[in-house]
Amino acid sequence: MPRSELDARIADGTVGGETLVWSVGMASWSRAGALPELGLPPPVPPPPLPPAGSASWGPEGEGVASEETRRRALELVERELARASGARTADDALDFAAFWPRCAAKLLDMVPLSLLALLVERVVVGLYFDGVTPDLM
Numbered sequence: 001m002p003r004s005e006l007d008a009r010i011a012d013g014t015v016g017g018e019t020l021v022w023s024v025g026m027a028s029w030s031r032a033g034a035l036p037e038l039g040l041p042p043p044v045p046p047p048p049l050p051p052a053g054s055a056s057w058g059p060e061g062e063g064v065a066s067e068e069t070r071r072r073a074l075e076l077v078e079r080e081l082a083r084a085s086g087a088r089t090a091d092d093a094l095d096f097a098a099f100w101p102r103c104a105a106k107l108l109d110m111v112p113l114s115l116l117a118l119l120v121e122r123v124v125v126g127l128y129f130d131g132v133t134p135d136l137m
Contacts, residue, residue: 010040017043 009015010032017033017040033040097105 006038010038016040 006015006021015021015032017031019032020029021032021035021038022029032038033043
């Protein structure tokens, strides 16, 4: 792309310091912020951390989190860490049934379906054959 278009993308924020760029004569792709000829502003450092002992997060208006909020946040962090490590938690307790319980469930499911099929068969035969059922035996 022409340099004017690159400068326009830098101006509108599309291209930033972490964007990978390459041009003829470069050995490999580089971060745009590492190339002084692009004239990107230096990265803005993050704001300093608050002093120890002062919580700057939480739902209360004074900027101090309640004990309940801290406890819930700690539980969420622990749960996510456990999931990331592959450990099972109480929330993940849903297990699939083994072979024999699945077979028993399948048989129990078949009973009402069989009864329903029999009822439908009797109604259809009754409608089309005027109550005369074929002699199957």
